Amino acid sequence: MAGYYVEEDEASPQEPPWLQGEGRLKAERIAEHFAEIMRTLELDLEDPHLHQTPARVGRMYMEIFRGLQREHEPAITCFPNDEGYSNMVIVKDISFFSVCSHHMIPFFGCAHVAYIPQHRIVGISKVARIVDFYARRPQLQERLTEQVVDFLMERLEPLGAMAVLEARHLCMEMRGVGKTGAVTTTSAIRGCFHDKGVRNEFTELLGKHDR
Numbered sequence: 001m002a003g004y005y006v007e008e009d010e011a012s013p014q015e016p017p018w019l020q021g022e023g024r025l026k027a028e029r030i031a032e033h034f035a036e037i038m039r040t041l042e043l044d045l046e047d048p049h050l051h052q053t054p055a056r057v058g059r060m061y062m063e064i065f066r067g068l069q070r071e072h073e074p075a076i077t078c079f080p081n082d083e084g085y086s087n088m089v090i091v092k093d094i095s096f097f098s099v100c101s102h103h104m105i106p107f108f109g110c111a112h113v114a115y116i117p118q119h120r121i122v123g124i125s126k127v128a129r130i131v132d133f134y135a136r137r138p139q140l141q142e143r144l145t146e147q148v149v150d151f152l153m154e155r156l157e158p159l160g161a162m163a164v165l166e167a168r169h170l171c172m173e174m175r176g177v178g179k180t181g182a183v184t185t186t187s188a189i190r191g192c193f194h195d196k197g198v199r200n201e202f203t204e205l206l207g208k209h210d211r
C-alpha cells in the first residue's frame with residue numbers, strides 16, 4: 001500500500017542479528033536505564049521527539065557494541081599461500097568508528113594494516129571486518145590496535161604484522177581540553193616488523209599518502 005511505512009522502533013520480522021534473542025532483552029534493559037538518565041536530566045519523555053529515544057538508544061547500543069558478542073566475530077577464510085607470496089600485504093585507509101571506554105562517546109578514524117604472509121593469506125576485505133569487529137565495543141585506541149594485530153598473528157601465523165591507527169576522539173573535542181581536529185596515532189608491531197627496514201617499508205608507504 002502506497003505511503004505505508006514501518007515505525008522505526010516496531011519489531012520487524014527480521015531483526016538484525018544483534019537484536020535477536022538475548023540481544024533484544026538487553027536492548028530493552030538499556031532503554032529502561034536510559035529513560036532514567038533522561039528523567040534525571042529533567043527531559044520530558046512525553047515529547048514526541050524524546051518519547052521513543054530510550055528504545056532507540058537501547059537498540060543502537062546493541063548495534064554499535066555488537067563486537068562484544070563473540071558470535072559476531074567475522075568468519076575469516078584463509079587461503080593457502082600457494083604462490084609463496086612473501087611480500088608485504090598492506091590494507092590502507094580502513095575507516096572505523098568506535099566508542100571511548102572512558103567517556104562513552106565516539107572516536108573514529110582510519111586503520112592501516114600490514115602483514116607478511118607465511119603459509120596463509122586472508123581476503124583483503126576481511127582485514128576491514130576484523131578492525132570493525134574490535135571497534136564495535138567500548139574501546140581504547142591502544143587496545144584496538146593491539147587486538148587487530150593479535151588476531152592476524154593468531155589466525156594467519158604470518159611472519160609479522162603491524163597496524164597504525166589514526167583517530168579523532170570526541171571526548172577531547174566536545175569536552176575536556178576542547179581541542180578540535182587533534183589526531184591520535186597508535187601502532188602495534190609483531191614479528192618481523194620489529195625489524196626497522198620492514199617497518200619503514202610500511203610507514204614510508206603511509207607517509208606518501210596525503211592525509
Ligand SMILES: [Zn+2]
Binds near residue numbers: 172
Ligand atoms: Zn575518552
